[in-house]
Amino acid sequence: MKKDFTFNIKSVSLDENYHPSTNTRITTNFANLARGEYRKANLRNALNMINNRFNALAHWDNTKGERYAVELEIVSVEIGIEDGGESFPSIEILKTNIVDHKTNKRIEGIVGNNFSSYVRDYDFSVLLQEHNKGKSQFSIPDDFGVLHGKLFQSFVNSDTYKQNFKKPPVICLSVSDNKTYNRTENQHPVLGVEYEPNESSLTEQYFKKMGLQVRYFMPQNSAAPLALFFFGDLLNDYSNLELISTISTMETFQKIYRPEIYNANATAGKSYKPNLKNLDHSLTQIVYDREERGKLANEQGKFAQEHFIKPYQTVLEQFSTRYLS
Template sequence: MNNFKFSIKSIGFDENYQPADNTRITTNFANLARGERRQQNLRNTLAMINNRFNSLVFWDNPNSDRYSVQLDIISVAIQIEGAVSNTEENNGHNFPAIEVLKTTIIDGKTNQRIEGIVGNNFSSYVRDYDFSLVLPEHNKNQPSFSIPEQFGDLHGKLFQYFVNSEAYQQHFNKPPVICLSVSDNKTYQRTSNQHPVLGVEYQPNETSLTEQYFKKMGLEVRYFMPAGSAAPLAFYFFGDLLNDYSNLELASTISTMETFQRIYRPEIYNAHAAAGERYQPNLKNRDHALTDIVYDREERSRLAVEQGKFAHEHFIKPHHALLSRVLAQSSADKAAQQQ
């Protein structure tokens, strides 16, 4: 049962970028592209990404200026077959479901354009609904924190529908890789495993709600700290992260997402001291530097609730019957797998 079709739009992320009306405004790139310093923010962010990429890809690159990274914002809308709408925006018939970034590497020496990785940043209105509405409501007036039954099942199913869709296959050659920050609730232990670009691998002491949520999307996770980084990054992927992607592809994701994390979580990713053998991230760490880029951290937290309500009003509620059938099928599939 799959009543969902997907459409994909792409817009360049450069110093002239302005967020579309239906873009999640808490998204990393959209948050930077607003306010009086929007163009300076964007210019500085892109320069940081390019500099970091060249530091990672240092071979045959003596002046550290051979490459640049081009970013495109991929906006994914869900169309529900058979949905009747007065206005497409208001009932989920053409719901703005997911936004990710796609990297392209520009080789200034050969003038070659090299396809990078799709994914990187990940934003989703339905995820806002789950974490900002469903989870708090479930735990309201409860003596201890717990996870609702089927939490993340719908979001995971929708994401897998997208990755397996004809639209995805037509636009992208490889599965997505999503790169997130580490959790300040966990401890990470350095291992002896090391990759030439991803760096040293770390292992968490326990699983997290984010890991469980992304697992329902079909994604595995590994943690690596690239050379020159202050902390590990979480890489969520299908298949084989180390062998399915080239060093240039991986470097494009690291340079892009580490830059965003240095801006948004400087206490961790712009810390003066790098993670050691045993590492617990600390968002209250004062020994860090700020980037020369302005953003609104309070707005990002506050608007997540508003965007969760948007998903409920314009997607979850109008299509409750269909989405309930998707969840029922998901439960049936799990039961069959366990037998």
């Protein structure tokens, strides 16, 4: 058996002409938007929202609010399993690139947005559900998220990652609707006001096993804080434009996916508890099938179980035991 898994990266532009391939993870936000009768309008409107938000945040030397445009790449990661060439579709993420129309320069952004993973789908949609089936009290399986965390860290530490990306990933997610977030006095010029949760969430614990820290910030004119998962020093390792590319992209998707929180008509106060049943929110002009996305996550979790977890159980156990985070 090889010392470690190998990784192969493929990328495709996410623009209004994007069509999901048969190999893409169909639960991802961008794949959901790119299907159906309104696919082209969905993508065009989402990209316009991202650009408008980027220019609003990067307002210096940008009087007309048209200086920048964000280009997105869908990065698909396959994991090589055996020397015989077997592989499995592992992760899909977005990478941002920034076009500066004033200087005619293209600036590399950050990879990590819209993070999605087959093994994560398996953990939450299959393993966690089976573990709690028929039980009166919710609990978490032993070593929950350990394999996924080590696979992710193996990828980020791989030569493949380092050859394709200059900096570690930043993964931006929604806040949890069962936690309370309290505003602090700390404020960043781009990320905005920092919030702190009253307790750790299952998502936090899961991403910690991926080697990631988390901080919560609410940018100017946002409705709610965003969760930013990262390695190293979030505030000093990335430029303002890099951070804005991540914020503008993920905030747009969250307005579409969770309008009750991120397109709410009232902004988060000093003490904030997200509410997915909040009726006081606005809808975007973008068609998004949230119910379908939930069903597909379960299907893809079962796909991972059948084609990756079960057939390679011994290999995965040996890897998980050997790999040091």
